[in-house]
Amino acid sequence: MGMYTELIFGASFKKNTPQNVIDTIRYLAGDLEEEPEGYLWEEDRNVLVNGSYYFAVSDPVIKMWQDEITDQWILSARSNLKNYENEIEKFLELVKPWIDSGSGYNDMYAITMYEEDNEPKIYYLNKEELQICRRKSINVVKELRLCKIKNIIGHLLRLCSVGKR
Secondary structure (H helix, E strand, C coil): CCCCEEEEEEEEECCCCCHHHHHHHHHHCCCCCCCCCCCCCCCCCCCCCCCCCCCCCCCCEEEEEECCCCCCEEEEEEEEECCCCCHHHHHHHHHHHHEEECECCCCEEEEEEECCCCCCEEEECCHHHHHHHHHHHHHHHHHHHHHHHHHHHHHHHHHHHHHHC
């Protein structure tokens, strides 16, 4: 049988991304009918067009377009497959050098979730930024909790003083 891995991908590609890289991704996304010249994908299976009923989104969802304002190519995809030959990781290695941006402060560009795992694996463009952001996020959460506690205590003190009148 084998277990499935889900891939969720979203990123903008650099303006100087070679045409054969863009065409390879477009072919994998189903935008091109014929294998393009300079095709780079060496695996037998396409990571972007597989689906499984073991995940909430069972059919692949893929959109690739060239932004009218930035002129950059953008890929948004969600699929899942039996990742026997680490095809997902190979795809991410192929495209990562050409990614300009992902989502959020850390430029997250992919999430993978193995069927039997409890937590997903998240891919970022810059891990150093991730560590800085985590520290900042933890401090922000601590400050918010402290602020909420102070507000609750202040509110309780006001309620207690109203009862004494």
